[in-house]
Amino acid sequence: MIKPLHKFVLIKKEEKENKTASGIVLSTEKKEVPSIANVIAVGDECTSSLKENDRVIYKEYSGTKVTVDDQDYIVIDEKDIIAKFE
Numbered sequence: 001m002i003k004p005l006h007k008f009v010l011i012k013k014e015e016k017e018n019k020t021a022s023g024i025v026l027s028t029e030k031k032e033v034p035s036i037a038n039v040i041a042v043g044d045e046c047t048s049s050l051k052e053n054d055r056v057i058y059k060e061y062s063g064t065k066v067t068v069d070d071q072d073y074i075v076i077d078e079k080d081i082i083a084k085f086e
Contacts (some may be wrong), residue, residue: 002068004043007078009050011037011058012071035060037074046078055085 004010014036039054050056063076 002041002066002073002075004041004075006043006045007047008043008075009039009046009078009081010041011056011063011074011076011081012040013037013074014055040073043078048078048081050078050081050084056081057083057085 002010014034035058037056037058039050039052039056041052042050058074058076059080059082062080063074066073066075
């Protein structure tokens with residue numbers, strides 16, 4: 001597992017389902033994908049109330065993408081997370 005350092009947060013982007021209720025696959029061309037993710041781990045120096053399994057909205061082009069064991073993650077600065085679902 002990856003443990004972020006300092007004020008960084010490890011998140012995993014939510015994958016949006018591209019099917020209708022009846023099973024029709026929808027095209028993803030020019031479709032905006034929301035920047036919603038789940039928190040996997042939080043650095044020791046983070047001052048926000050973020051914790052594991054929180055659902056958050058983050059700035060779209062921020063963070064560093066990493067792949068570990070065929071899983072895609074983003075290591076992002078705590079300040080680039082702009083909202084948390086409650």
